[in-house]
Amino acid sequence: MTAASSLARPAPGGPHSRGGGVRARRSAASTLRYAALIAGAVVMVTPFVYMVSTSFKSQAYVLTVPPQFIPNPATTDNYTQALTTQDFGLYFLNSAVVAVISTALSVLLSSMMAYGFARYRFPGRELIFRILLIGLVVPAMMLIIPQFVLAKNLGLLDSLAGLVVFYVAGSLALNTFLLRGFFEAIPEELDQAMQVDGAGAFTRYWRLALPLAKPALATATIFTFLATWDEFVWSLTIINSPAHRTLPVAIKLFQGQNATQWGLVFAASLLAVIPVVVVFLVFQRYFVQGLTTGAVKG
Amino acid sequence: MTLTLADQDVTVPEADSASGTARPVRPAPSRSAALRRVAVPYLFIAPGVLLFAVAILYPIVQAVTMSFFDWKIVAGAVSEWVGLDNYARAMADPHFWQSLANSGIYMLFTVPPQIVLGLAIALLLKRKSPVQPLFRVLYYLPVVTSWVVVSLLFKYLFADRGLVNFTLGDFLHLMHGDVSWLSGRWTALIAICALGVWKGIGWSMMIFLAALQGVPQSLEEAATMDGAGRWQRFRAVTLPAIWPAALFVTVMLVIGGFNVFTSVLVMTGEAPADRPMSSSPTCTRRRSPSSTSATAPLWRSSSPCSCSCSP
Numbered sequence: 001m002t003a004a005s006s007l008a009r010p011a012p013g014g015p016h017s018r019g020g021g022v023r024a025r026r027s028a029a030s031t032l033r034y035a036a037l038i039a040g041a042v043v044m045v046t047p048f049v050y051m052v053s054t055s056f057k058s059q060a061y062v063l064t065v066p067p068q069f070i071p072n073p074a075t076t077d078n079y080t081q082a083l084t085t086q087d088f089g090l091y092f093l094n095s096a097v098v099a100v101i102s103t104a105l106s107v108l109l110s111s112m113m114a115y116g117f118a119r120y121r122f123p124g125r126e127l128i129f130r131i132l133l134i135g136l137v138v139p140a141m142m143l144i145i146p147q148f149v150l151a152k153n154l155g156l157l158d159s160l161a162g163l164v165v166f167y168v169a170g171s172l173a174l175n176t177f178l179l180r181g182f183f184e185a186i187p188e189e190l191d192q193a194m195q196v197d198g199a200g201a202f203t204r205y206w207r208l209a210l211p212l213a214k215p216a217l218a219t220a221t222i223f224t225f226l227a228t229w230d231e232f233v234w235s236l237t238i239i240n241s242p243a244h245r246t247l248p249v250a251i252k253l254f255q256g257q258n259a260t261q262w263g264l265v266f267a268a269s270l271l272a273v274i275p276v277v278v279v280f281l282v283f284q285r286y287f288v289q290g291l292t293t294g295a296v297k298g
Numbered sequence: 299m300t301l302t303l304a305d306q307d308v309t310v311p312e313a314d315s316a317s318g319t320a321r322p323v324r325p326a327p328s329r330s331a332a333l334r335r336v337a338v339p340y341l342f343i344a345p346g347v348l349l350f351a352v353a354i355l356y357p358i359v360q361a362v363t364m365s366f367f368d369w370k371i372v373a374g375a376v377s378e379w380v381g382l383d384n385y386a387r388a389m390a391d392p393h394f395w396q397s398l399a400n401s402g403i404y405m406l407f408t409v410p411p412q413i414v415l416g417l418a419i420a421l422l423l424k425r426k427s428p429v430q431p432l433f434r435v436l437y438y439l440p441v442v443t444s445w446v447v448v449s450l451l452f453k454y455l456f457a458d459r460g461l462v463n464f465t466l467g468d469f470l471h472l473m474h475g476d477v478s479w480l481s482g483r484w485t486a487l488i489a490i491c492a493l494g495v496w497k498g499i500g501w502s503m504m505i506f507l508a509a510l511q512g513v514p515q516s517l518e519e520a521a522t523m524d525g526a527g528r529w530q531r532f533r534a535v536t537l538p539a540i541w542p543a544a545l546f547v548t549v550m551l552v553i554g555g556f557n558v559f560t561s562v563l564v565m566t567g568e569a570p571a572d573r574p575m576s577s578s579p580t581c582t583r584r585r586s587p588s589s590t591s592a593t594a595p596l597w598r599s600s601s602p603c604s605c606s607c608s609p
Contacts (some may be wrong), residue, residue, distance in 0.1 A: 011602060033422050037419070037420060037422050037423070037433055038410045040419060040437070041433060041436045041437065043496070044436055044437055044439065044440060044496070044499070044500070045436055045439065047440075047448075047451055047452070047455060048439060048440075048451075048459060049454070051451050052452075054454070061460040063457060063458075063460065064459075064466060065459055065464060065468065066468065067460075067461050067464055084320075109345050109346040109349065112342045112343070112345065112346060113342065113343045113346040113347065115342055116339045116340075116341075116342030116343040117336075117339075117343065119339075120338065120339035120342070122339040122340065125339070128343065131355070132347075132350060134300070134355075134358070135350060135354045135355075135554060136553070138354070138358055139553070139556055139557050139559065140557060141559060142358075142361050143354065143357040143358060143361055145364065145371075146356070146357035146358075146360035146361050146362070146364065147353065147357045149360070149371065150352075150353070150356065150357060152358075164347075165353060166353055168349065169349050169350055169352070169353030169354050170353075170354065172346050172349065172350050172353075172354075173350070176346065201338045201342075205342070226442060227439070229444070230445055230446075232444075232445060232446050232560045233559055235561065238304060239446045246562075247444070248444050248445070248446040248447075249446075251444075251446050251447065251450070252446050252450075252564060254396075255450055255564075260457075262454050265450055266450075266451070266454075269446075269447040269450060269451070271445075272444060272447065273442075273443050273447055275445060276442050276443070276444070277439070277442055277443075280435075280438070281435065284431075284434070284435065284438075287504070
């Protein structure tokens with residue numbers, strides 16, 4: 001695959017400096033490259049296509065041999081049933097509220113931290129940063145019992161606030177790590193220029209660093225939003241009342257109740273997946289940019 | 299907002315310079331200004347660090363502490379120090395070793411493929427073309443989708459009369475009859491690993507794609523001029539440039555692999571026994587209020603299950 005991609009790049013001498021054989025080989029390589037990419041994409045997308053298709057099937061056609069890719073007969077019953085019998089609107093709202101607030105708070109707090117680590121030298125800087133990185137490595141599952149006890153003591157059980165607090169805390173390490181690299185890449189002269197103009201530290205962070213770091217912030221936003229929208233175990237652990245359920249838990253329980261009603265389950269799942277896909281499509285322009293310039297590049 | 303003035307050099311003219319003694323003292327900033335200047339970085343990191351300390355660091359310490367006690371989770375109850383007993387129990391528990399082995403296998407069969415395939419796709423997609431964003435999105439789609447949803451999806455695909463059995467049996471004729479994928483340990487591991495790779499490729503691809511943009515074009519060209527082959531170019535120019543990204547991907551994937559839980563629970567959760575991975579063994583035992591967290595610090599298997607069983 002490496003071969004194909006490097007072949008496909010124009011030779012430095014320009015496309016006309018070589019003979020026709022090279023050109024033919026190059027176009028063959030290009031064809032090969034696309035063939036490989038398309039084959040891969042088919043593998044990636046087929047399960048989704050099949051899921052969408054199944055969501056329009058009635059129960060009798062869900063596990064037929066041979067499998068139906070185009071549902072016949074097609075029905076929208078699953079969607080109506082998913083939307084009417086369950087409080088998916090509410091779960092959706094819960095998930096959205098939790099994900100949006102957690103993401104906003106996490107990006108704010110971790111960008112402040114990252115700015116502090118990137119722009120100032122102070123005693124304990126590297127020590128605190130290292131300790132923070134522990135949060136990156138420790139398996140979330142290891143902490144679930146002590147966190148549960150803590151949440152109980154703080155009165156955060158069975159509440160959306162309990163989700164937000166621990167989601168934000170859990171995402172701080174990765175975001176700070178990503179953003180610190182980005183802030184360090186911003187020329188310090190800009191900071192100094194603004195300082196001469198009389199801007200204080202917070203103004204410089206808010207008016208200079210954050211706008212310049214937009215791509216990195218977009219990356220952090222996508223990562224955090226996906227993680228919080230997706231989170232399952234903690235939500236399953238601390239939420240008891242149906243009124244506070246988030247989507248992943250609701251879908252899992254829904255599947256539990258409707259054992260193999262796959263059409264229904266996937267109709268509900270798709271309703272949950274679509275907003276995330278939309279968020280991703282909106283932000284993905286910045287996404288690669290953000291990764292390129294961030295710490296990941298090294 | 300109080301920070302705005304904090305680290306400016308406030309130069310106050312000396313008030314008593316009229317006395318004539320030309321003191322060679324640089325006008326000292328007022329003490330509070332100096333204090334504020336020192337405080338600025340701490341103020342930036344304080345909110346995050348505080349939250350981190352309470353919600354992550356403290357539980358880490360707690361988890362380690364609990365592992366040495368017969369921990370009574372009920373408030374007010376006295377927990378008994380048992381030293382390394384919990385560890386000994388975990389070590390003696392075959393379920394623990396099986397879970398550990400399963401996690402090892404999972405990492406072995408998901409981390410390298412995600413790195414290799416993710417890098418391969420990134421290399422294929424490196425060149426800018428009108429279809430590049432489309433492919434990028436297609437490959438990234440599984441990453442964006444909830445773990446619960448894709449786990450259910452794979453459970454459906456690997457069902458007895460599902461798409462996988464049909465493709466392998468009736469379509470490709472690679473096997474005879476249906477395989478009951480999710481009921482056996484090894485076949486379930488295959489299904490779970492397949493899901494892990496399928497869901498994760500897009501993520502590593504994205505990181506590598508970003509890293510590849512940082513490979514100096516001039517170096518690549520120079521290497522080509524010097525007659526370096528494609529493989530040589532990849533090894534001498536591309537690989538060193540994307541090394542930090544590769545390291546980052548590896549670390550994150552290993553952590554993620556060790557953390558795998560949702561897919562296992564969702565895909566095999568209903569299976570009565572012989573669950574392939576971490577969830578079942580301690581489930582019933584730990585429902586008692588005086589749950590010892592024997593394996594909590596070592597192994598994640600017991601803890602989430604004890605909670606998820608109860609509702």
